[in-house]
Amino acid sequence: MTISGNYFAGVDVGSLAAKSVILKDGEIFATGLVQ
Amino acid sequence: MSGVNSVESGLNALNLALETAGLKKEDLTYIVGTGYGRVSAPYANKAVTEITCHAKGTNYLHPTVRTIIDMGGQDCKAIRIDPDGAVVDFAMNDKCAAGTGRFLEVMAGVFKVKLEDLGSIALSATDTVPMSSTCTVFAESETISLVARGEKPENILNGIHHSIANRIAGLFSRVGIESDVFFSGGVAKNSGMKTAIEQALKVSIVKPEIDPQLIGALGAAVIARNFAKKEGLWA
Numbered sequence: 408m409t410i411s412g413n414y415f416a417g418v419d420v421g422s423l424a425a426k427s428v429i430l431k432d433g434e435i436f437a438t439g440l441v442q
Numbered sequence: 443m444s445g446v447n448s449v450e451s452g453l454n455a456l457n458l459a460l461e462t463a464g465l466k467k468e469d470l471t472y473i474v475g476t477g478y479g480r481v482s483a484p485y486a487n488k489a490v491t492e493i494t495c496h497a498k499g500t501n502y503l504h505p506t507v508r509t510i511i512d513m514g515g516q517d518c519k520a521i522r523i524d525p526d527g528a529v530v531d532f533a534m535n536d537k538c539a540a541g542t543g544r545f546l547e548v549m550a551g552v553f554k555v556k557l558e559d560l561g562s563i564a565l566s567a568t569d570t571v572p573m574s575s576t577c578t579v580f581a582e583s584e585t586i587s588l589v590a591r592g593e594k595p596e597n598i599l600n601g602i603h604h605s606i607a608n609r610i611a612g613l614f615s616r617v618g619i620e621s622d623v624f625f626s627g628g629v630a631k632n633s634g635m636k637t638a639i640e641q642a643l644k645v646s647i648v649k650p651e652i653d654p655q656l657i658g659a660l661g662a663a664v665i666a667r668n669f670a671k672k673e674g675l676w677a
Contacts, residue, residue, distance in 0.1 A: 413471050413667075413676045414463070414465060415472050415664075416456060416459065416473045416474075416666060417474050417658075417659040417660060418452045418455060418456050418483060419455075419475075419492065419658035420448045420452040420455075420477040420478065421478060421628070422478055422514070422516040422543075422544070423515030423547070424628060425452050425454060426455055426655060426656050426659040427458065427459040427659050428659040428660045429460070429465070429663065430663045430664065433667070435660065436463050437459045437460070437462040438652075438656055439454075439456060439460075439461075440458070441454045
């Protein structure tokens with residue numbers, strides 16, 4: 408499968424939770440939250 | 443809880459987002475890690491401080507914000523930013539657990555209630571029981587004494603929230619406040635804390651467009667995009 412767009416991720420590891428956000432070009436595309 | 447294994451917990455959060463997006467890690471052009479576990483994030487291209495990331499993440503969603511209160515699990519920060527989301531000044535409390543998510547977690551344990559219910563319980567108070575202790579350990583024993591004295595849990599919790607808000611106001615005496623004001627971090631989901639801070643700082647807090655706990659990760663993603671552009675990986 409061909410993936411269109413450019414994807415950028417941020418991962419924030421805190422003491423009580425880990426969080427992630429993926430941007431597709433400039434828009435929020437997906438998030439992940441692990442408590 | 444991310445605990446001591448920050449590599450694994452960070453990867454779990456990233457994999458969850460990838461799964462939601464229908465992507466593989468190889469599809470990502472750039473990854474930035476932040477938070478206390480950023481130094482042990484081998485999957486990231488770069489690590490950036492959470493202060494910078496909260497500033498960028500807030501600016502991405504709410505460009506009119508100039509002041510950020512960030513309350514996480516283990517520290518609390520007062521951050522001033524410019525119209526581009528660059529940090530102008532900041533102050534932080536990372537020397538003790540008082541005024542952090544960990545403090546509220548301990549209090550939830552004392553009252554045997556869920557952490558996410560603390561704020562709404564505090565907002566149902568009919569009175570504010572003053573909390574004199576600022577240390578988590580002393581505050582825990584003071585709370586137990588107040589319960590034994592017959593004080594209502596909601597009034598004690600209201601006092602605890604106001605005690606934390608007053609500590610935060612102390613941070614802002616060092617960096618100042620400029621509207622608009624935003625509240626980020628996991629504790630920002632606590633409605634009682636939001637109300638107590640609004641009263642202590644005499645401000646109205648901007649309503650978040652996404653889960654405020656994700657602001658640091660969002661800022662890291664925005665910075666990842668900027669790095670990719672700067673390094674010629676994205677036109």
